[in-house]
Each structure stands twice: as C-alpha cells, then as structure tokens.
Amino acid sequence: MSAHVMPSAQYLYDLADGDASMKPLLGGKGAGVAEMMRLGVPVPDGFTVTTTACIDTMKASGQWPEQLWSQTLDALTRLEERTGRTLGGADKPLLVSVRSGAVVSMPGMMDTILNLGITDATVEALGAESDNPRFAWDSYRRFIQMYGEVVEGVPAYAYEDVLSGKKASRGVTQDTDLTVADLKELVEEFKDVSREHLGHDFPLDPREQLERAIGAVFQSWQNPRAGIYRRAHGIPDDLGTAVNIMQMVFGNRGDTSATGVCFTRNPSTGAKELYGEFLINAQGEDVVAGIRTPRPLREMESELPPAYAALLETMNNLEQHYGDMQDIEFTVEEGTLYLLQTRNGKRTAAAALRVVKDMVEEGVITREDAISRIEPAQLDQLLHPAIDASHGQKPITKGLNASPGAAVGKVSFDAEDALRRGKAGEPVVLVRWETTPDDIAGVIEAEGVLTAHGGMTSHAAVVARGMGKPCVAGASAIKIDPKAGQLTIGDTVLTVGDSITIDGSTGEVYAGELPLVPAQMNEDFATVVGWADEIRSLQVRANADTGEDAARAREFGATGIGLCRTEHMFMQADRLPVVREMILAGDDDSRAQALEQLLPMQQSDFEEMFTAMSGLPVTIRLLDPPLHEFLPNLVDQALKVQRLELTDGDEKEIAEERNLLRQVSALTEMNPMLGTRGVRLALLYPEIPVMQVRAIARAALAVTKRGGEPIVEIMVPLVAFAEELRRMRAIITQTLEEEFEAAGERFEYMIGTMIELPRAAIMSSEIAEHADFFSFGTNDLTQTGIGISRDDAEGSFLSSYADDDIVRANPFATIDAGGVGGLVRLGVDGGRATKADIKLGVCGEHGGDPASIELFNELGLNYVSCSPFRVPIARFAAAQALLKQQAASQNG
C-alpha cells in the first residue's frame, strides 16, 4: 500500500478524497466506496470517520479525541453543501446512513443505523418529496426503533410489543396494513417507550443522534460477538473500525426508482452472463423480506433504460478494475443509478475456476493472478460428490470432517456385514466406535465411514482419505450398540438397514437419504491446474498402496509415489493369516516359510505399482508398524480366554488361545508409537525387510521385462541413529545385489529414510551420509515433537485446546510451523550440509495441506506427497506458495 502522510489530527475524509489504498485508515467499505467514486462510478456522497479515531477513542476509554466532533461537523457541512440538502432541514432534508467499516470485513458483526435525519421537523418534507407520506412515517418509526435499539440499548421487545398491540387493535396482521395515522401514533408511542427505558427524552436533534451513532459504532467493535468473530478469524483486536456516513438514497421513490443486486458473472457456473434481480419502487429489505418476488435483471432494460445502461457499463468497469467477479448492490433513485457496494463475489468452486480461466483468456488477469485467486480447499468440492445444497435438512450430529465428500447408505455396524452387503450391491455406511486394520475390507466396500471415536488422523480417517472415501470421525455424540444393531444420537435411533447420509467435507451427519451431486473434475479445472504446474517448483507425489490408487494418483497429476505403505498390503484380508503366521512363528524355519508365502503377494503388489507409475519414481517404505497391530487386541483376547475357561470350553482351543494371548501380551506395548517398529523391527528380524526388498527387486525386473520403466526408491522408517540406516542400507544393497546376480540384470535405485523423529532431524547431517533422500514424516514428527498421540489427543485435550485458542490450528492438519516446522528446518539444513543435492520430500498428511505446503515451499523441498485426491489441491497450493514467496521477497 502507498504511504499516506496525514496530519495527526485528520480523523475525517470525504469519500472523494479517499481511494482503495487507504483501507487501513478508512476501512474496507469506506475505501471501497471512495475507490468507486474515484473511478467515476455513481455512489451516494458522504464521508468516513477513520479507524484511527476509533483506536484513539478506545485508548482513551471511550473519550473522543478533541478535534473529532468538530471535524465531523465540518465534513457534514461540506456534504450538505455538495448535496444541497441539510441534516434536520425542514425543506430539503439530508438523510444519512451510519455504517461500521472495519479493515477486514466482519459481516453482521457490527452496527448500522439507517435514515438518520428523519425528525418531527423533516418527516413531512420527506413524505412530500417522495410523494409517499406512508413511506416517510414508516421510515421514521423504523428509525426510532433502530436508533433506540442500536445506539441507546432499548430492548427490541419494547418496540415490538407496541407494534403488535397496534396491529391487534387495528385488526391487521401485516405492518404494511397500518395507515399513515397509525404510523404517526406509533412514532409518538415509540418515543414514549424510549423515554421509559432511557429515563430521558428520545434525542430529537439529528446532530446529537449522529454523534451518539458514531460512538455506538465505535463501541460495537468491542461487543462480545465481534470479539469472538475476530478470534475465530485471527483478526487483531486493536485494528478498530471506521464509520461511514453516507447520504441515503431511496429505491422506493416511485416507479423510476428501484433496488437490486447483481453479479458480473454467474456465481454458480462462472459463465459471463447477466445475473441479478431487481424490484421497482422498493427498498433493499423488501427483497430480503420475500414479500415481493424480485424480477430478473434483464427486464430492467425496458423499465429503466438509462439506469440499466449505466449499470451494465459500471459492472464492466468494476470487474475490469478489480480483476474479479463483482457482487454489487445498487439503488436507482428517480432514474439515477447509485452503487451502494461492490465486492468480490462468493462463488462455487466450479465458478471460481471458470471465472479465472475466462478472465485470463479475456486478458483481464494473468495466469499467476488466476492461481492466487483460487482457494485450494474449495476445490475439494469438485473432487468428491457433495450433498445437493437444496436439501434443507438439519444434521443430527456433527463430527470431524475427516475425509471429504458425501455418502449415502444403509447403516452397517460391522465390517463383515458391510463387506457382504456392499459386495451384493447395497450401498452401506460403515458405523464403528473406531476402525481397525481388520475392518479394511468392509471400508473398501462401504460408501463411507462414520466413527464415534478418533481424530483427523485416526485409522478410519487415514484409510478413508487414502481411498478418497468420505469419512466423519470422532462423532462423539453417537452411541453404538452393535449387539442391538442400533445407533442412537439424542432422540434419533437408527437400526441396521436404515439410511444415513454423511458429509465428510463438513463433518455433518443426517438421518435418511439426502440427494447428492457428483464430482465434477472438468476441463476448466484441468486448464487452471495446468497453469499451476507451470508456476510451482515443488513436485507433487501421492501416497498410494495399490496399483489402483497409483493409477488414480497419476490421473490427478501426481508425478510419482512419495509413500507406498507396505503394511497396508499386509493387512488385506487374505494376507493377514499369513502375516500372523510369520509373527507367531516359533522358530526361524516356520517364519521363513510364512515369509516365502508373502513374497509373491508383495511382488505382485509392487508390479502393479511400478506398472501404474512407469517412468515416475515410486518410494516404497519398508514395514513400519509394530507387529501387534496385526494381532488381535489384548483386551479382546484376554476376555476370550477367560470366557472359554469359565464356560468349560474345549481344552485344545483353550490352550491355543492362551498361547496366542501370551504372544499378544508379549508384543503389546505401553506406548506402541514409541516402540519396536520401523527400522527397529527390521534390525531385530532382518528376514522381513529382506523378503520385502526381494519382492521389490523381482517386481522391478519383471516390469522392466514387460517394457515398463520402474524407478525404485526404498525408504527406511523410524530411523533415529545413523548407524541404523548404515546397517539397513547394507542389508538392502546386499539383497538387491543377490537378486541382480540371480537375474543377470540390474536397475538403478535410491535408498533413503524417513525423518520422523526429533533426533533424526537434529542428527540429519550424520544420517545423510547413508541416505540418497529424506522424506519428512511430519505426522510422527508432530506426535513426538509436540508429544501428542494422534490416536488419543484429538478426542481429548487437543480439541479443547483448539476451542480454547491455546493452539491456532490442529497440528495434525496444518503443520506447527515454529515447533515441528523448526525440526523439519533442522533436518533440511543438516541433510544439505552433508549432501548439497540430497532429495527432500514430505509424506505426512501435511503434504496435502495448503498452509503447510507454504512452509515446505519456503524450505525448498523437492516434493510433497499426499493422498491421490489431494493431489490437484496440492498442485494449486504449491503454485500459490511460490507466488506468495515471490511477492514477499519483492516487498521485503
């Protein structure tokens, strides 16, 4: 913004003296109207009390600065001169609106007073001028009511009681049925009501009213709801608000007057076409009240041709000037067009894309502008089915919006049931307390998942996001009774087979079947995201565990797989028994046998991955979770054994189950997150990574033979010590060499590590000696760095921390830039100190989060990796991050 040097005591600006750059001083609305005036757009005249006046008043505990009132009177006098009208003048009275106007828009949060200037002395002149005494008297009683409520704090019911009484005594139901005489009586009665509550007469001097109205706007900055809004939106408390005093214009001064709203393009589709509504002889509130039906804007052409022409021209000018679709409020007063407001219009995701695409083609904006305009989170709408906006239903509860998109289906309480019914073609929604790896098959067949427990990164949430399947997690109000086949939320009871609708984009849950609209990944999307690709420097890869996911990721524009979680392959229903065999093997031989069985399964998985991603890198992470994740739950198993014991079960079965219990118990850890997993497990049981590496090697060789081009990156999880990686690298290299020797062929490969423990970040320069690449596992780095278990925390203290503003954002959704981001920075610096060109990426959930991507771009990482459905969003966000960084470096 340009610097305005201002005498310290200039608290007032005429609209004609302002412009858009003065927003900090004049507020958004004041600067906006001033800018319009500067552009020659017809707007009502007026002036603005600056934010500085508000700030100085707050600092002085409500005491106005010395010059403020006299400057206000001067500005008023100038306005009276320009308009040829006088505030309180019996002849040509000036009526004004008094509106708040903060630097950042806070819609509905603060106070507005309309029609200030109607008094006993002016009401008749107003009626005569408009040839509509009823309008004048109705405006007068409305003004007393509004002023009394907003400025003087008279309770609303006090006026409403009198108004209801009046209508009752006249035998009418609508305000509009009251006569001028009734309204005249009401004005006097409203004054009496005000006096009763104020303990003094209603102030009749419009200058006194103006002074008190400005003061009320200042105070409204500090009302509780405004404070809550600011905290929710991160707006500082000390900005203050400006106050805009503008001449009232009236759309209800007969048949050459009108009021309306229009968009410069269709906000629903983005098409460049006329879009708006108007009403002849009406005020803005008539449109809102819905008593009269507004008419399409096109019809204004015949009714008010000059004003219509002026509006079209103005719309075009404003759109060109702001370089974005405008949402405009206008009034025509006796044939003259006035714009009351223009702002960038809210729009659907599809429209957002269409608008920027068209505008680039029209030469209004650049591609860079286009990219900066798109809100990446909004694009999510396009990538998943959504609930049709017209449904009008109330949600029965709300959980976490864990995986976007909407789903409709019959309630199912267990994964096997969901699997069976889903396979049979019945749409089901799997409803669970929380999901476990055992539920995977059911999740695959379900339309969506609803859990009572767990957070944004719970098992259900991660799996669902990976599959692009809607999920509402942690809906703690739902009570599930699987035995009874019932789900209870407050008074609502749903049984197996009842329909339910979940919206994973909002977290809302509805009873019954709501209509959905399908995903719409269209040409505009492809075009605009293509521009993003030209701009961004961060590569975007996907996290995918199957060939199908990899293929989808590639469609969405992923240029590689950043994380293939081999354990998800272990958890497939047909493999779990073999995996358990391996874990429970009593000796090396039987373990070797089980691994021998798993090898071809893993190999075929990898062949699918390499084929789908031919020519692009695939990062395969060796087995990560602790072994007990593949076994039954300890409590369940202990209960099973006791049940068998107490009910005289089969001796042999008891012995077997006891044995399993012993093993589960031995493997169950107090804090599995910090336990024997990842590289630790691999070094204890090297036969497991050896099997996996063999499968990788054989798959890559097989795919090459079929003409594919696998690019292999092998990743070691949970490394804390350089020595761990050194040894794993030796094991991996040796295994690969054995396979190469056996096959008589070889391929290039990289070996790298996750950096997902604080120690690894700090000691990254040592670790880099054995790594071709680092992939920052920011999920785990968040867990260990902040000391929060994502399995536990979101349901408990973390949500209360977010509600209570102790943390700004959920650190699992958006990276904690200072703390966890600080660790990533240490990791990056250390890695590059050892190997200047070490490849660096991120494969945590943060890889798909725009705010986090900003940090990763700034750190100069090579890539982010996220779930396939987030890939387009990440591509946008990466481009935006770069543009933002460039802008900052130009300004800084």
Added chain:
Amino acid sequence: MSAHVMPSAQYLYDLADGDASMKPLLGGKGAGVAEMMRLGVPVPDGFTVTTTACIDTMKASGQWPEQLWSQTLDALTRLEERTGRTLGGADKPLLVSVRSGAVVSMPGMMDTILNLGITDATVEALGAESDNPRFAWDSYRRFIQMYGEVVEGVPAYAYEDVLSGKKASRGVTQDTDLTVADLKELVEEFKDVSREHLGHDFPLDPREQLERAIGAVFQSWQNPRAGIYRRAHGIPDDLGTAVNIMQMVFGNRGDTSATGVCFTRNPSTGAKELYGEFLINAQGEDVVAGIRTPRPLREMESELPPAYAALLETMNNLEQHYGDMQDIEFTVEEGTLYLLQTRNGKRTAAAALRVVKDMVEEGVITREDAISRIEPAQLDQLLHPAIDASHGQKPITKGLNASPGAAVGKVSFDAEDALRRGKAGEPVVLVRWETTPDDIAGVIEAEGVLTAHGGMTSHAAVVARGMGKPCVAGASAIKIDPKAGQLTIGDTVLTVGDSITIDGSTGEVYAGELPLVPAQMNEDFATVVGWADEIRSLQVRANADTGEDAARAREFGATGIGLCRTEHMFMQADRLPVVREMILAGDDDSRAQALEQLLPMQQSDFEEMFTAMSGLPVTIRLLDPPLHEFLPNLVDQALKVQRLELTDGDEKEIAEERNLLRQVSALTEMNPMLGTRGVRLALLYPEIPVMQVRAIARAALAVTKRGGEPIVEIMVPLVAFAEELRRMRAIITQTLEEEFEAAGERFEYMIGTMIELPRAAIMSSEIAEHADFFSFGTNDLTQTGIGISRDDAEGSFLSSYADDDIVRANPFATIDAGGVGGLVRLGVDGGRATKADIKLGVCGEHGGDPASIELFNELGLNYVSCSPFRVPIARFAAAQALLKQQAASQNG
C-alpha cells in the same frame, strides 16, 4: 603431550630414547618403561617398534614398510652391544620378550612371546649360566610351545597331547617331575609336532623368530576378541599397537634371585603401608600357579637387603612421580632389582578416597588432582550395602542393575504380603512381573525389588532408586507364578519364604542368603567430597517426594529439591481411594469434595518438605501423570466384569464394576506417554492445580510461622506451547494471591516449567517469557526426542541395540549428547536469549550420571537434581566435569 618431530621412517626407539609423553607412538607399556628408565629406575633394557609401524603394516595389508626390518636389526645390534650379549649367541646368549603394547591398555587381549632367543645353540649356555639345566630345557620346550601357538597358529592341544603322553609314560603327574632328559626329548617332539602342523620345519633362527613374532603381534591387534574389547571400551580400531622387545631377566637364577608384586599403599584400605609378596628363586608364573606360597614383602629385607632397599626407594619415587598408588611387578636377578611394570593400582572405593586424601595431605597431589582421580561410579559401593566379596556363589540369573546396593530377604510375590511381613520385621524381597503404583507400600517395606520386566527407568527402578533401595529389573529369565507362589529360573525353583539375594549394583541374583557388608560413608568421603564442592560450579539438588527423603538428601549434601513429584503423594495407599473419588466424580461438586479432602494431605506433605529443606529451594512439580494411572488396569477390570457376568455375580456389583470399566476405558490411552497429562490435564481440570497450589501456599505460610524458611518454586510439567504456561501462570498466581489475601501474609516464589518435549526445547525463547526457571526433564525428552518408550524399549530392541553396538550407551542412563543433548542446548540458548539469567536445571535420571553431568556442566546449567543417594556422586562428577572442561580449554 609434547610434539615429537620424527623422520617419517623412524619405526624403532630404544627405551632410553623414549618417555611418558610418547605414549601414542610407543604404546602405554613402551612409554611407561622408557619413562622408568629416564627416571633411573632399574628396568631391563630393550627397544620398541612404534604404533606407526603397525598402522603402516595394516594399511599395506600386512606388508611391512621397507625400513622396518633393517631398523629392527639395528636396534637389536645396539641392544646386544649394551648388554654384552648376542641373540642366538652360544656364549652369552641374549633372551628377549616380545610384548604388545597398545596406547590404551587391553589386558589379556593380545599376544606375548617370552624367552625368544633360546635355541639348540643357546640352551646349554643358558643352563650353564644359571647353573640350572632343567630350567633352560624347560624354558626351551615352553618357548617352542608358546611360539608355535602364538606366532604359527599351531593348536594348543597338539603340544598338550605330547606333554600328557610324556608324563603318562614316565608315570608322573606334575610337569616339574619331568627330568632334564625328558625335557630334551620333549623339545624334539615339540619340533616334530610343529613341523606336522606347519608343513615345514620349526624356524630355528632367532632373528627369523623375532621377525615373525613382531608380525604376529601386529596381527593380534586385529584378532576378534581384541576387536570386541575395543568396541566395548570405545577404543578406535585404527590406533594400532606398539611392540616391545626387552631383555629377559630371571628371578629363578638361584637364591639371590626372586620375583614379586607390590603396591605402594594398601589397595584395600588405602593405608600407607608395605603391601606385597615375593618368592625367592622363582618366575612370575610360579606365583600365579599357586604351587608355592608367596611370602610377605617385609621378609625380603633380610633375604635380599640391597634389592629390598632399592625396591622401597623405587616404590617411593614412582608414587611421587606418578602421583598415584602404584602396582609394581619386579624381578631380582642375581641380586639386581629390575622393575618389569608399574601402573596405577586398582583399589576399592574406600581405598581410593583414603589414597587421594592422604596424598593431598602429603603434598604429592592437589585437591583438583584428587577429585579427577576418583571414579564417581565406584563411590556407589560406599553408599549402599554390598555382597561380601568372599561369597564364591554363582548367580542364578542377571537382570539390569537398576538401583545399587545388595539386599537379602524372603521371596514375596505381592505387595500386600511384602507389606505385612515387612512390617512384622521379616526381611523380604518383593519379586514381581513389574511393579505398579499400587505396590508402593510393599516396596517401602521390602529390602529390595526384583522384576522380570521393565528397564532402568521402569516404575520399580525409579521408585527404588528414589528410596535408595536395591533393585534388579528386567531379569527376563525368571518366571513368576504368583498363584503357585513360585519363582523359576532354569532349574532353580524358589517358593514364598525362600531366601534370595539380589545385587542391584551388578544386576546379579543369587538363591539363598549371602553375607552383606554395610554402607560406609566415612570421614575420608566427607573430606574429599567437600573439596569437590569447592571446585564445582553446578549445584546439586535431589529429587525427593517426602520429608524423610528430603532430610536424607540434605545429609548427602543436596542444596535443594529439584523435583518433588506430587503424584507420588497421590499414590500412597491411604490416599488412592480419595484420588479415585476425585477422578471418577460425576460432577463438579463431588470432585470439589474429593479435592477438599486431598488438600490437607498435600499440605502436610509440603510442610514436611519445606521443614526438611528450610532455607533451600524446593521445586514442586504439579500433577504430571495421566489420570488412568490411578485407576485399575483396563485388562484386569474387563476380566473382572466378565467374570462377574459369567458367574452370575451380584447385580449391583456388576453395575458398579461396569461403570468403573467404562471410565477406565474412556481414560485409557493408546500412548499414555503422549497423552492427556501434565499441563494438559491441569488446563482441563484447573481445580486440581488450584488445590495443589493452595496446599503449597498454606504449607509455606505454616512453616514460616513456625520459624522455618521455605523457598518455593512451582513447576508446570509437559509444556509444549508458551500459551499453556501463560495460562497456568495466571492460575497459579491468582490462587497464591487469594491465599496471601486470606492469610494476610505472603512469600516470594518462582514459577517455572519442565522442558521435556522437543517442541518446548525448540520454542524455549517464547516459553521463557512466562518462566522464572527451566528444568530439563531429560527422561521424557529422551522418550520423545528419540521416540523410545522407556516402559517398552529396554526389554526389547534397545537392549539388542546396546548389545549390537547401534547405540553406545543406554540413552536413559547416559544422555544422548548429540540428539537429546542437542535439544537441551536449543532449550538453553532459547531460554537465555529471552532471559539472560533464567535459572536452568536438570531433573531427569541423567542428573546423577557422571557422563551426562559433563554435558550439563558444559552447557552452564545452574543445577542438576538426582535421587538422594546419587547426590554425593553428582557432587564429585560436577567437580570433575569442571576440571575436565578447564583442562580442555587450556589445551584447546
């Protein structure tokens, strides 16, 4: 060390040209003997092949450097000239020993060849010279055997078989019963055996033997057992060894010859008195073989007066020169004294203290030298009872040495039993799978604790160390069957009431009752630790949770309490029910009531603490653990409910137990370490810290009234975000002010925080804004920083990591200096950036570990805090750390 400029090719040094400073080149033994020669101490003449020769040979894959052999021959010629003897000479033959001599002593790891120079040509001359042909021939056959085995790799059994056969054929059992003729035969037979194994004749040229012997010593540096030893002791693999060639001297050349060993002081008590043994007409191995009983050194005065006088003078000189008690090997050859070796003598802890104390008083060393000499870990011996060294029993198993000291008692398998029998005066050892807070009362009454599960920082270990009670943890070989009242280790079965002995200093466990020697904190200890106090800059505080512990800590020299864990107060048997009431309270009122009951209990705890520590600071940590720690275990409770259900239990009881199960289940976390505890819990339930702060305030005011001087520091655990501490500070301050107002009196206080999460370390500059002090909780910082759960890891991968050399030391015992230490460093830097004089301490287990104390001293912390029994050790270690740092800064 002084710098020796050396022509690159000087691989050989005569002893007369060396000195102590040349240890890196000449090895420890070579430099030591050279130093003795320089001091005029009589030693056998000789020369040294340098470590550089060994290194260059290793680098060339065993190929000797060009000049090495010619230089060796030159040195040999010089030695022959000086001694008037010739290697292989038939007249006056020169015999030499060839010994390895690394820079760092590796006793028993490498090879030695004695009597090189005996040949067919010289053996007779040797016999004649010594007037003892039997000795000459026996030496010859021994030489062939030793040379064959060590240099040529002939297996030992090959010679032993022949020797046995010879004795059998002669009908004798002792080697000494063989005649000269027998020995002559054996020499020939040994040559034959050698030829058979070598495939060529036994080398008879002593110069060739010498060359091959030197090569063998070089190679022995790389033998497997030497490699293992080096890794275990952190000795680099590339140092190489020197080789010492010295003239043989013989203590068995008749009645004016002798051999012996002596100490310059009594190594058992430290007293300055004659201590040693000798044998007339004997070799060193005769002393070791135990065939003849050595005589007290004093008796040598009459037997060999000049040699005795020379020895006394030499002993005195060497002790003065080295400034430490010497352990000396000597030989008298025909009346002439030769010292073969001198080194600092091994000694008991008590002797170590006595020696340095006396030497300071004698003016031999400074107080700083005295402190540097003491091995702090050794002092542990003095602070706890120990098993009498004479027991001769074999341990039945070995666990972790979790808390030092030895204990004897009857086996008890549950805490209540231990409590009952302990209170009745019966010594018991509590044996558990692992301990829980429920077991505390039993632990208090037990003599010691043995667990099958858990590591150095398991519950049992931490509690036992805090109480100074012996504990062996994680003795995984023991099987406990509490129902049967049996404990099985291999074949050993112990039942309730059987005696057991555990040694918490070594981890060893013995069946039966072994004799103990009591703790001995004597005057020498007090004197020397007093000197340490004058030197160190780190304060030493104690971790203590009771007045009794605090009083003990003060006795041990703690200058404050660095950590008072208020939860230990919650876990006392009489309080746990009230704590559970508080946790399970259905509403705020009943929670308030329970807290009201706890308040006076906590207050009386704090009064005891403040009284015991009057005038010294007491840091009280607000409640830290998650609430479920105070409830029954989830599995146990689930089993209980099911049992009641399946056995038709009382309906009301079932309902109650189900309710408890529901609450336990709701509070049980997947990863409690990363869960809702510490400040997170405090902010969710502020009534808990408010109660604790009230108790602190009232206790401090009450103690002040009684004339005490409480110094109050309140500490907030598990802070990750500055905002958490800001809010807690507000709650604490407000509560204190309320109490001050109510009492009409106030006191000074500090409010600080634990830095125990990586984020806290990284964001410490922000956190410091709200903290008067930081206390680094390095236990938790290790858990989160490295991602290791101490409850799980030590039993599983961590122990295999230590065995397998992936980590150098258990990071819970000695701080991981680079990783976790790096976090501490970030925390220190950030804290000081905000507040230059912020008070900084450590209260993790590392606070009592000498190696960790070195780091804390280097970081300039204000204090460490450790369990009371570690306080004296920490005082020593802190002084040593400072001395080491000063020495390093002088050298660096």
